[in-house]
Amino acid sequence: MAKLFTLAEISEHNTNKDCWLLIHGKVYDVTKFLEDHPGGDEVLVNATGKDATDDFEDVAHSATAKAMLEEFYVGDINSSTIPTKNQYTPPKLANNNQNKTSEFIIKILQFLVPLIILGVALGIRVYTKSSA
Structure with a gap:
């Protein structure tokens, strides 16, 4: 044995x-x-x-x-x-729809940033024509 x-x-x-x-x-x-x-x-x-x-x-x-x-x-x-292996359990987090909130913010920025750039470009063009 x-x-x-x-x-x-x-x-x-x-x-x-x-x-x-x-x-x-x-x-x-x-x-x-x-x-x-x-x-x-x-x-x-x-x-x-x-x-x-x-x-x-x-x-x-x-x-x-x-x-x-x-x-x-x-x-x-x-x-x-032999100590038993503990399986990792991630902590439970509050479900506050962070993913949907960030998706919404990204969509707004994708719309607003080009408009702001276009507005600034037009503003500069109008300003330079009026000062000439």
Whole structure:
């Protein structure tokens, strides 16, 4: 039977002299592999103290790399020690039709700005003709 570890226990192994990772609910002591890791030891040490599954999968490791994990396997995680992920819920805002208000203002400006420009241009033309 596999040994069960808590997340707190796994988190204690977080240096380049003692490095454990949690990947897919399994605990791996990768200390001996740190020097051979193609991405460097810092990448692995930075993945300690949390569920590193996403970090591991994001790199798209080869089947060979995934098979290598088995030689570093030391046990499983006690899943009750992993904090649950909270889904983000945005705050509810008052519905004051800001989108419709801004659309209305834009339409007014699209109408008024050309009229103002035309009026200024005509005013300058009339002023220059009357002063000549």
